[in-house]
Amino acid sequence: DIYDVKVLNANGIGTISDAMEGIQWAIYHAKEYNIRILNLSLAAASTDSWQTDPLCAAVRSAAAAGLTVVVAAGNFGKNALGQESFGTISAPGNDPSVITVGSSNSKDSISRGDDTVNGFSSRGPTRSGWINSQGVRQVDNLLKPDLVAPGNALIGAASTRANSSSPTWNTLASTYYSALVTSTGITPVYRETQMELSGTSIAAPVVSGAVALMLQANPGLTPPLVKAMLQYSAQPIPGANLLQQGAGLLNVEGAVRLARAVRTDVASAVESGSLRAGDHLLAVGRTLPSPVSTINGQTFNWSRIAYVGGNQVVSGEALFTKFQPVWDPRLLWARGAVQRYTVSYWSGIGVAADTFPRRIVASNASGQMLVTPGVVQGTALPGSSSLIGRTGLFLPTATLAGWLAAGSGATLTQGLVLSEGLVLSEGLVLSEGLVLSEGLVLSEGLVLSEGLVLSEGLVLSEAGQTGVSFSNDTSLLGEP
Numbered sequence: 001d002i003y004d005v006k007v008l009n010a011n012g013i014g015t016i017s018d019a020m021e022g023i024q025w026a027i028y029h030a031k032e033y034n035i036r037i038l039n040l041s042l043a044a045a046s047t048d049s050w051q052t053d054p055l056c057a058a059v060r061s062a063a064a065a066g067l068t069v070v071v072a073a074g075n076f077g078k079n080a081l082g083q084e085s086f087g088t089i090s091a092p093g094n095d096p097s098v099i100t101v102g103s104s105n106s107k108d109s110i111s112r113g114d115d116t117v118n119g120f121s122s123r124g125p126t127r128s129g130w131i132n133s134q135g136v137r138q139v140d141n142l143l144k145p146d147l148v149a150p151g152n153a154l155i156g157a158a159s160t161r162a163n164s165s166s167p168t169w170n171t172l173a174s175t176y177y178s179a180l181v182t183s184t185g186i187t188p189v190y191r192e193t194q195m196e197l198s199g200t201s202i203a204a205p206v207v208s209g210a211v212a213l214m215l216q217a218n219p220g221l222t223p224p225l226v227k228a229m230l231q232y233s234a235q236p237i238p239g240a241n242l243l244q245q246g247a248g249l250l251n252v253e254g255a256v257r258l259a260r261a262v263r264t265d266v267a268s269a270v271e272s273g274s275l276r277a278g279d280h281l282l283a284v285g286r287t288l289p290s291p292v293s294t295i296n297g298q299t300f301n302w303s304r305i306a307y308v309g310g311n312q313v314v315s316g317e318a319l320f321t322k323f324q325p326v327w328d329p330r331l332l333w334a335r336g337a338v339q340r341y342t343v344s345y346w347s348g349i350g351v352a353a354d355t356f357p358r359r360i361v362a363s364n365a366s367g368q369m370l371v372t373p374g375v376v377q378g379t380a381l382p383g384s385s386s387l388i389g390r391t392g393l394f395l396p397t398a399t400l401a402g403w404l405a406a407g408s409g410a411t412l413t414q415g416l417v418l419s420e421g422l423v424l425s426e427g428l429v430l431s432e433g434l435v436l437s438e439g440l441v442l443s444e445g446l447v448l449s450e451g452l453v454l455s456e457g458l459v460l461s462e463a464g465q466t467g468v469s470f471s472n473d474t475s476l477l478g479e480p
Helices: 016-033 054-064 171-175 200-217 223-232 252-261 266-272 397-405
Strands: 037-040 068-072 099-105 129-131 137-139 147-150 154-157 160-163 166-169 194-197 292-295 298-301 306-308 312-315 331-334 337-345 357-364 368-371 416-418
Touching: 016 037, 016 054, 016 357, 037 054, 037 200, 054 068, 054 331, 054 337, 054 357, 068 200, 068 223, 099 200, 099 223, 147 200, 166 171, 171 194, 200 223, 200 252, 223 252, 223 306, 252 292, 331 368, 337 368
Parallel strands: 037 068, 068 099, 099 147
Antiparallel strands: 129 137, 154 194, 160 166, 292 298, 306 312, 331 337, 337 357, 368 416
Protein backbone atom coordinates (compact mmCIF):
# COMPACT_ATOMS: atom_id res chain seq x y z
CA ASP A 1 0.00 0.00 0.00
CA ILE A 2 1.11 3.54 -0.72
CA TYR A 3 -0.18 6.58 1.17
CA ASP A 4 0.31 9.87 -0.68
CA VAL A 5 0.81 12.66 1.86
CA LYS A 6 0.85 15.72 -0.38
CA VAL A 7 2.81 18.69 0.97
CA LEU A 8 3.88 20.46 -2.26
CA ASN A 9 1.79 22.16 -4.92
CA ALA A 10 1.77 21.54 -8.68
CA ASN A 11 4.92 23.64 -9.06
CA GLY A 12 6.82 21.64 -6.45
CA ILE A 13 6.63 24.47 -3.91
CA GLY A 14 5.47 24.16 -0.33
CA THR A 15 6.01 25.32 3.22
CA ILE A 16 8.19 23.83 5.92
CA SER A 17 5.11 23.71 8.15
CA ASP A 18 3.20 21.57 5.62
CA ALA A 19 6.15 19.21 5.32
CA MET A 20 6.35 18.97 9.11
CA GLU A 21 2.66 18.23 9.39
CA GLY A 22 2.95 15.55 6.70
CA ILE A 23 5.76 13.86 8.63
CA GLN A 24 3.71 14.14 11.80
CA TRP A 25 0.78 12.42 10.08
CA ALA A 26 3.01 9.52 9.01
CA ILE A 27 4.43 9.11 12.52
CA TYR A 28 0.99 9.20 14.14
CA HIS A 29 -0.58 6.65 11.78
CA ALA A 30 2.47 4.42 11.24
CA LYS A 31 1.38 1.54 13.46
CA GLU A 32 -2.30 1.96 12.67
CA TYR A 33 -1.73 1.56 8.91
CA ASN A 34 1.51 -0.48 9.11
CA ILE A 35 3.52 2.30 7.44
CA ARG A 36 7.15 1.15 7.42
CA ILE A 37 8.81 3.57 4.98
CA LEU A 38 8.66 7.36 4.70
CA ASN A 39 9.91 8.73 1.36
CA LEU A 40 10.73 12.43 1.28
CA SER A 41 11.36 13.62 -2.27
CA LEU A 42 11.89 17.18 -1.16
CA ALA A 43 14.76 19.34 0.00
CA ALA A 44 15.07 22.59 1.92
CA ALA A 45 18.28 24.56 2.27
CA SER A 46 19.33 25.15 5.85
CA THR A 47 22.47 26.26 7.65
CA ASP A 48 21.15 24.87 10.95
CA SER A 49 22.84 21.81 12.43
CA TRP A 50 20.99 18.52 12.18
CA GLN A 51 20.51 18.82 15.92
CA THR A 52 18.33 21.94 15.65
CA ASP A 53 16.93 21.99 12.10
CA PRO A 54 13.13 21.46 12.39
CA LEU A 55 12.88 19.06 9.43
CA CYS A 56 15.77 17.00 10.78
CA ALA A 57 14.14 16.85 14.20
CA ALA A 58 10.94 15.60 12.57
CA VAL A 59 12.58 12.83 10.52
CA ARG A 60 14.62 11.73 13.56
CA SER A 61 11.36 11.34 15.42
CA ALA A 62 10.04 9.21 12.56
CA ALA A 63 13.13 6.99 12.60
CA ALA A 64 12.94 6.59 16.38
CA ALA A 65 9.33 5.49 15.95
CA GLY A 66 10.50 2.71 13.61
CA LEU A 67 10.00 4.28 10.18
CA THR A 68 12.76 3.86 7.61
CA VAL A 69 13.15 7.40 6.26
CA VAL A 70 14.49 7.83 2.71
CA VAL A 71 15.39 11.38 1.66
CA ALA A 72 16.55 13.02 -1.57
CA ALA A 73 20.05 14.46 -1.24
CA GLY A 74 19.16 17.55 -3.28
CA ASN A 75 19.95 18.75 -6.79
CA PHE A 76 22.66 21.30 -6.01
CA GLY A 77 25.76 19.39 -7.13
CA LYS A 78 26.65 22.18 -9.57
CA ASN A 79 26.86 25.91 -8.95
CA ALA A 80 25.66 28.67 -11.26
CA LEU A 81 28.85 28.36 -13.31
CA GLY A 82 28.36 24.62 -13.82
CA GLN A 83 31.20 23.76 -11.42
CA GLU A 84 31.01 20.84 -9.00
CA SER A 85 29.95 21.97 -5.52
CA PHE A 86 30.71 19.90 -2.44
CA GLY A 87 28.86 20.46 0.82
CA THR A 88 25.46 20.90 -0.83
CA ILE A 89 23.35 18.25 0.94
CA SER A 90 19.92 19.68 1.75
CA ALA A 91 17.72 19.30 4.82
CA PRO A 92 16.53 16.86 6.02
CA GLY A 93 19.06 14.76 4.07
CA ASN A 94 21.74 16.15 6.38
CA ASP A 95 20.32 14.21 9.33
CA PRO A 96 22.34 11.11 10.36
CA SER A 97 19.23 8.99 11.00
CA VAL A 98 17.92 9.00 7.41
CA ILE A 99 19.00 7.26 4.21
CA THR A 100 20.19 10.09 1.98
CA VAL A 101 20.03 9.23 -1.72
CA GLY A 102 22.00 10.77 -4.57
CA SER A 103 21.27 10.27 -8.28
CA SER A 104 23.07 8.01 -10.73
CA ASN A 105 22.93 8.02 -14.54
CA SER A 106 22.49 4.68 -16.32
CA LYS A 107 23.67 6.21 -19.62
CA ASP A 108 20.62 4.76 -21.39
CA SER A 109 22.05 1.24 -21.25
CA ILE A 110 21.27 -1.97 -19.39
CA SER A 111 24.90 -2.32 -18.32
CA ARG A 112 25.79 -1.15 -14.81
CA GLY A 113 29.43 -0.80 -15.81
CA ASP A 114 28.99 2.60 -17.49
CA ASP A 115 26.85 4.20 -14.76
CA THR A 116 28.00 7.54 -13.35
CA VAL A 117 26.93 9.96 -10.63
CA ASN A 118 24.82 12.80 -12.00
CA GLY A 119 26.47 16.19 -11.87
CA PHE A 120 23.35 17.76 -10.37
CA SER A 121 23.29 15.29 -7.47
CA SER A 122 24.20 17.07 -4.22
CA ARG A 123 27.58 16.24 -2.74
CA GLY A 124 28.64 15.83 0.86
CA PRO A 125 29.74 16.42 3.47
CA THR A 126 26.96 18.18 5.35
CA ARG A 127 27.85 21.81 5.95
CA SER A 128 25.07 22.68 8.35
CA GLY A 129 26.28 23.79 11.75
CA TRP A 130 25.96 25.98 14.82
CA ILE A 131 27.63 28.90 16.61
CA ASN A 132 29.58 27.88 19.71
CA SER A 133 29.93 29.86 22.93
CA GLN A 134 32.95 31.70 21.47
CA GLY A 135 30.91 32.91 18.52
CA VAL A 136 32.68 30.59 16.08
CA ARG A 137 30.64 28.57 13.59
CA GLN A 138 31.09 24.82 13.95
CA VAL A 139 30.16 22.54 11.04
CA ASP A 140 28.53 19.11 11.28
CA ASN A 141 30.68 17.57 8.51
CA LEU A 142 28.77 14.30 8.33
CA LEU A 143 29.38 11.75 5.58
CA LYS A 144 26.60 12.00 3.00
CA PRO A 145 25.04 10.85 0.71
CA ASP A 146 24.65 7.26 1.91
CA LEU A 147 24.30 5.79 -1.59
CA VAL A 148 23.05 6.63 -5.08
CA ALA A 149 20.25 5.16 -7.20
CA PRO A 150 18.98 5.62 -10.77
CA GLY A 151 17.56 9.12 -11.09
CA ASN A 152 18.16 10.26 -14.66
CA ALA A 153 15.42 10.33 -17.30
CA LEU A 154 13.29 7.70 -15.56
CA ILE A 155 9.95 7.02 -17.24
CA GLY A 156 6.81 6.91 -15.14
CA ALA A 157 3.14 7.76 -15.13
CA ALA A 158 2.12 11.30 -16.08
CA SER A 159 -1.04 12.53 -14.41
CA THR A 160 -3.58 14.13 -16.74
CA ARG A 161 -7.20 15.16 -16.39
CA ALA A 162 -10.22 16.39 -18.42
CA ASN A 163 -11.34 14.35 -21.42
CA SER A 164 -9.63 11.85 -23.68
CA SER A 165 -9.67 14.11 -26.74
CA SER A 166 -7.98 17.01 -24.99
CA PRO A 167 -6.34 16.00 -21.70
CA THR A 168 -4.83 18.63 -19.41
CA TRP A 169 -1.28 17.73 -18.51
CA ASN A 170 0.27 18.26 -15.11
CA THR A 171 2.30 21.47 -14.70
CA LEU A 172 5.73 19.97 -15.37
CA ALA A 173 4.59 18.00 -18.40
CA SER A 174 2.76 20.96 -19.93
CA THR A 175 5.66 23.35 -19.29
CA TYR A 176 8.36 21.02 -20.66
CA TYR A 177 6.22 18.89 -22.98
CA SER A 178 8.82 18.23 -25.66
CA ALA A 179 11.58 17.51 -23.15
CA LEU A 180 9.60 15.34 -20.76
CA VAL A 181 6.82 13.75 -22.85
CA THR A 182 7.82 13.69 -26.51
CA SER A 183 11.36 12.62 -25.62
CA THR A 184 10.09 9.31 -24.23
CA GLY A 185 9.12 8.17 -27.74
CA ILE A 186 5.89 6.80 -26.28
CA THR A 187 2.65 7.79 -28.00
CA PRO A 188 0.47 9.53 -25.40
CA VAL A 189 -2.71 7.53 -24.75
CA TYR A 190 -5.21 9.04 -22.36
CA ARG A 191 -5.25 7.25 -19.00
CA GLU A 192 -1.88 5.72 -19.89
CA THR A 193 0.21 8.85 -20.41
CA GLN A 194 3.88 8.74 -19.43
CA MET A 195 6.73 11.19 -18.97
CA GLU A 196 10.35 11.17 -17.85
CA LEU A 197 11.92 12.96 -14.91
CA SER A 198 15.36 13.33 -13.36
CA GLY A 199 16.62 14.31 -9.94
CA THR A 200 17.43 12.95 -6.51
CA SER A 201 13.69 13.19 -5.83
CA ILE A 202 13.30 10.50 -8.49
CA ALA A 203 16.20 8.41 -7.14
CA ALA A 204 14.89 8.35 -3.56
CA PRO A 205 11.71 6.38 -4.38
CA VAL A 206 13.86 3.77 -6.14
CA VAL A 207 15.57 3.16 -2.79
CA SER A 208 12.22 3.23 -0.98
CA GLY A 209 11.02 0.49 -3.30
CA ALA A 210 14.15 -1.51 -2.50
CA VAL A 211 13.50 -1.07 1.22
CA ALA A 212 9.94 -2.37 0.70
CA LEU A 213 11.38 -5.52 -0.86
CA MET A 214 13.82 -5.90 2.03
CA LEU A 215 11.03 -5.58 4.59
CA GLN A 216 8.93 -8.03 2.62
CA ALA A 217 11.83 -10.50 2.82
CA ASN A 218 12.41 -9.70 6.50
CA PRO A 219 9.79 -7.62 8.35
CA GLY A 220 11.98 -7.54 11.47
CA LEU A 221 14.65 -5.17 10.18
CA THR A 222 15.22 -1.85 11.95
CA PRO A 223 15.78 1.41 10.02
CA PRO A 224 19.54 1.71 10.77
CA LEU A 225 20.04 -1.97 9.93
CA VAL A 226 18.27 -1.40 6.59
CA LYS A 227 20.62 1.50 5.84
CA ALA A 228 23.70 -0.56 6.70
CA MET A 229 22.57 -3.40 4.44
CA LEU A 230 21.92 -1.04 1.54
CA GLN A 231 25.38 0.48 1.92
CA TYR A 232 27.23 -2.78 2.51
CA SER A 233 25.74 -4.40 -0.60
CA ALA A 234 26.09 -1.31 -2.84
CA GLN A 235 28.22 -1.38 -5.98
CA PRO A 236 30.94 1.32 -6.04
CA ILE A 237 30.86 3.36 -9.25
CA PRO A 238 34.43 3.61 -10.60
CA GLY A 239 36.04 7.01 -10.10
CA ALA A 240 33.33 8.47 -7.86
CA ASN A 241 34.32 9.35 -4.30
CA LEU A 242 32.68 9.02 -0.90
CA LEU A 243 31.14 12.49 -1.10
CA GLN A 244 29.67 11.91 -4.55
CA GLN A 245 28.21 8.41 -4.23
CA GLY A 246 28.52 7.35 -0.60
CA ALA A 247 28.88 3.57 -0.47
CA GLY A 248 27.90 3.20 -4.12
CA LEU A 249 25.07 2.28 -6.46
CA LEU A 250 21.93 0.61 -5.11
CA ASN A 251 22.08 -3.19 -5.41
CA VAL A 252 18.59 -4.54 -4.75
CA GLU A 253 19.59 -8.19 -5.28
CA GLY A 254 22.35 -8.03 -2.68
CA ALA A 255 20.35 -6.01 -0.14
CA VAL A 256 17.42 -8.43 -0.22
CA ARG A 257 19.73 -11.44 0.04
CA LEU A 258 21.45 -9.89 3.03
CA ALA A 259 18.09 -9.08 4.63
CA ARG A 260 17.03 -12.72 4.42
CA ALA A 261 20.12 -13.85 6.36
CA VAL A 262 19.18 -12.00 9.55
CA ARG A 263 16.67 -13.12 12.17
CA THR A 264 13.16 -11.78 11.69
CA ASP A 265 12.54 -10.63 15.25
CA VAL A 266 15.23 -7.95 15.50
CA ALA A 267 12.87 -4.96 15.68
CA SER A 268 10.56 -6.52 18.28
CA ALA A 269 13.50 -7.79 20.35
CA VAL A 270 15.10 -4.34 20.31
CA GLU A 271 11.86 -2.73 21.40
CA SER A 272 11.39 -5.19 24.25
CA GLY A 273 15.01 -4.85 25.36
CA SER A 274 15.74 -8.56 25.01
CA LEU A 275 18.47 -8.13 22.37
CA ARG A 276 21.86 -7.22 23.79
CA ALA A 277 25.11 -6.03 22.26
CA GLY A 278 26.90 -8.93 20.59
CA ASP A 279 23.90 -11.29 20.57
CA HIS A 280 23.68 -13.65 17.59
CA LEU A 281 21.94 -11.85 14.72
CA LEU A 282 21.71 -14.46 11.96
CA ALA A 283 18.53 -16.41 11.40
CA VAL A 284 18.53 -20.10 12.35
CA GLY A 285 20.33 -22.15 9.73
CA ARG A 286 21.47 -19.05 7.83
CA THR A 287 24.95 -17.86 6.95
CA LEU A 288 26.04 -14.51 5.57
CA PRO A 289 25.75 -14.43 1.78
CA SER A 290 28.83 -13.99 -0.36
CA PRO A 291 29.51 -10.24 -0.85
CA VAL A 292 29.17 -10.56 -4.61
CA SER A 293 26.20 -10.03 -6.94
CA THR A 294 25.54 -10.98 -10.54
CA ILE A 295 23.02 -8.79 -12.36
CA ASN A 296 22.27 -9.10 -16.06
CA GLY A 297 25.25 -11.41 -16.45
CA GLN A 298 27.66 -8.96 -14.83
CA THR A 299 29.36 -9.86 -11.55
CA PHE A 300 30.64 -7.25 -9.10
CA ASN A 301 31.85 -7.00 -5.51
CA TRP A 302 29.88 -5.26 -2.80
CA SER A 303 31.31 -2.14 -1.19
CA ARG A 304 31.34 -3.76 2.29
CA ILE A 305 31.11 -0.21 3.62
CA ALA A 306 28.72 1.16 6.23
CA TYR A 307 28.64 4.58 7.85
CA VAL A 308 28.16 4.88 11.62
CA GLY A 309 28.59 7.80 13.93
CA GLY A 310 28.20 10.32 11.14
CA ASN A 311 31.84 10.14 10.07
CA GLN A 312 33.02 6.61 10.76
CA VAL A 313 33.48 3.87 8.15
CA VAL A 314 33.05 0.30 9.37
CA SER A 315 33.02 -3.10 7.73
CA GLY A 316 33.22 -6.81 8.51
CA GLU A 317 30.85 -9.73 8.97
CA ALA A 318 30.32 -8.88 12.64
CA LEU A 319 28.04 -6.05 11.52
CA PHE A 320 25.41 -8.65 10.66
CA THR A 321 26.41 -11.73 12.67
CA LYS A 322 26.32 -9.85 16.00
CA PHE A 323 23.80 -7.31 17.18
CA GLN A 324 25.27 -3.82 17.09
CA PRO A 325 23.68 -1.34 19.52
CA VAL A 326 23.59 1.27 16.74
CA TRP A 327 20.97 -0.89 14.96
CA ASP A 328 18.52 0.31 17.62
CA PRO A 329 16.56 3.13 15.91
CA ARG A 330 16.11 4.85 19.28
CA LEU A 331 19.88 5.32 19.61
CA LEU A 332 21.48 8.04 17.50
CA TRP A 333 25.23 8.55 17.29
CA ALA A 334 26.75 11.41 15.32
CA ARG A 335 30.38 12.26 16.10
CA GLY A 336 30.53 13.20 19.78
CA ALA A 337 26.77 13.24 20.28
CA VAL A 338 24.91 10.11 21.36
CA GLN A 339 21.22 10.43 22.08
CA ARG A 340 18.59 7.95 23.19
CA TYR A 341 14.98 8.52 22.16
CA THR A 342 11.94 7.53 24.16
CA VAL A 343 8.61 7.12 22.39
CA SER A 344 5.46 7.47 24.49
CA TYR A 345 1.97 6.70 23.23
CA TRP A 346 -1.56 7.96 23.80
CA SER A 347 -3.76 5.84 26.05
CA GLY A 348 -7.36 5.87 27.09
CA ILE A 349 -10.71 4.20 26.60
CA GLY A 350 -10.99 2.91 23.05
CA VAL A 351 -7.38 3.85 22.22
CA ALA A 352 -5.20 0.93 21.13
CA ALA A 353 -2.14 0.58 23.34
CA ASP A 354 1.29 1.50 21.92
CA THR A 355 -0.25 2.64 18.62
CA PHE A 356 -0.46 6.44 18.43
CA PRO A 357 2.77 8.27 19.39
CA ARG A 358 2.28 11.15 21.80
CA ARG A 359 5.85 12.31 22.42
CA ILE A 360 9.31 11.43 21.20
CA VAL A 361 11.92 12.82 23.58
CA ALA A 362 15.73 12.64 23.44
CA SER A 363 18.20 12.36 26.29
CA ASN A 364 21.98 12.04 26.32
CA ALA A 365 23.27 8.47 26.48
CA SER A 366 26.39 7.71 28.53
CA GLY A 367 28.21 4.45 29.25
CA GLN A 368 26.69 3.21 26.01
CA MET A 369 28.35 0.56 23.83
CA LEU A 370 27.98 1.58 20.20
CA VAL A 371 29.63 -1.21 18.19
CA THR A 372 30.96 -4.54 19.38
CA PRO A 373 34.32 -6.30 19.12
CA GLY A 374 34.87 -7.92 15.74
CA VAL A 375 33.73 -4.92 13.69
CA VAL A 376 36.37 -3.68 11.25
CA GLN A 377 37.22 0.02 11.64
CA GLY A 378 38.15 1.47 8.25
CA THR A 379 37.97 5.17 9.10
CA ALA A 380 41.73 5.74 9.11
CA LEU A 381 42.35 4.09 5.74
CA PRO A 382 41.48 7.06 3.46
CA GLY A 383 43.91 9.37 5.27
CA SER A 384 43.62 13.15 5.41
CA SER A 385 41.28 14.81 2.94
CA SER A 386 42.70 16.23 -0.27
CA LEU A 387 40.63 16.95 -3.37
CA ILE A 388 43.72 17.10 -5.57
CA GLY A 389 45.30 14.01 -4.02
CA ARG A 390 41.98 12.11 -4.01
CA THR A 391 42.43 11.03 -0.41
CA GLY A 392 40.28 11.14 2.70
CA LEU A 393 36.72 12.18 1.91
CA PHE A 394 37.68 12.47 -1.77
CA LEU A 395 38.98 8.89 -1.99
CA PRO A 396 37.17 6.84 -4.66
CA THR A 397 34.71 4.52 -2.94
CA ALA A 398 35.93 1.62 -5.08
CA THR A 399 39.47 2.07 -3.74
CA LEU A 400 38.34 1.94 -0.12
CA ALA A 401 36.10 -1.05 -0.87
CA GLY A 402 39.06 -2.85 -2.43
CA TRP A 403 41.22 -2.24 0.61
CA LEU A 404 38.54 -3.55 2.96
CA ALA A 405 37.97 -6.62 0.80
CA ALA A 406 41.72 -7.31 0.92
CA GLY A 407 41.68 -7.34 4.71
CA SER A 408 42.77 -3.78 5.53
CA GLY A 409 41.33 -1.94 8.50
CA ALA A 410 41.58 -2.56 12.24
CA THR A 411 39.38 -5.20 13.86
CA LEU A 412 38.02 -3.82 17.12
CA THR A 413 38.87 -5.93 20.14
CA GLN A 414 36.89 -3.97 22.73
CA GLY A 415 34.25 -2.28 20.64
CA LEU A 416 33.45 1.42 20.92
CA VAL A 417 31.91 2.68 24.12
CA LEU A 418 30.71 6.19 24.93
CA SER A 419 31.69 7.02 28.48
CA GLU A 420 30.65 10.16 30.39
CA GLY A 421 30.17 12.24 27.27
CA LEU A 422 33.64 11.46 25.90
CA VAL A 423 34.03 12.74 22.34
CA LEU A 424 34.99 9.78 20.21
CA SER A 425 37.47 9.63 17.37
CA GLU A 426 36.83 12.40 14.89
CA GLY A 427 36.88 10.01 11.95
CA LEU A 428 36.94 11.49 8.47
CA VAL A 429 37.15 15.26 8.81
CA LEU A 430 37.15 17.84 6.06
CA SER A 431 39.64 20.67 6.44
CA GLU A 432 37.83 23.85 7.44
CA GLY A 433 40.07 25.83 5.08
CA LEU A 434 38.20 24.56 2.02
CA VAL A 435 35.42 26.88 0.94
CA LEU A 436 32.28 24.92 0.15
CA SER A 437 28.98 26.08 -1.23
CA GLU A 438 26.62 26.72 1.67
CA GLY A 439 23.48 26.65 -0.48
CA LEU A 440 20.50 28.89 0.14
CA VAL A 441 19.91 30.18 3.64
CA LEU A 442 16.48 29.40 5.03
CA SER A 443 14.86 31.91 7.35
CA GLU A 444 15.90 31.12 10.93
CA GLY A 445 13.76 30.53 13.97
CA LEU A 446 10.45 29.63 12.36
CA VAL A 447 7.95 28.06 14.75
CA LEU A 448 6.34 25.38 12.67
CA SER A 449 3.88 22.50 12.50
CA GLU A 450 0.96 21.76 14.76
CA GLY A 451 1.69 20.62 18.26
CA LEU A 452 4.30 17.98 17.34
CA VAL A 453 6.67 17.36 20.23
CA LEU A 454 10.12 16.87 18.74
CA SER A 455 13.20 15.10 19.95
CA GLU A 456 14.75 18.15 21.59
CA GLY A 457 11.65 18.57 23.71
CA LEU A 458 10.58 21.68 21.77
CA VAL A 459 6.85 21.95 21.29
CA LEU A 460 6.21 23.40 17.84
CA SER A 461 2.99 25.30 17.32
CA GLU A 462 1.11 26.63 14.34
CA ALA A 463 2.53 30.12 14.09
CA GLY A 464 4.25 30.84 10.80
CA GLN A 465 4.56 29.78 7.19
CA THR A 466 7.30 30.63 4.75
CA GLY A 467 7.22 29.62 1.10
CA VAL A 468 10.45 28.00 -0.05
CA SER A 469 11.17 27.41 -3.72
CA PHE A 470 14.21 26.10 -5.58
CA SER A 471 15.30 26.06 -9.19
CA ASN A 472 15.74 22.46 -10.29
CA ASP A 473 16.41 23.25 -13.93
CA THR A 474 19.81 21.52 -13.70
CA SER A 475 18.16 18.22 -12.87
CA LEU A 476 14.78 18.43 -14.56
CA LEU A 477 15.87 17.42 -18.03
CA GLY A 478 18.58 15.01 -16.99
CA GLU A 479 22.10 14.62 -18.31
CA PRO A 480 23.58 12.85 -21.38
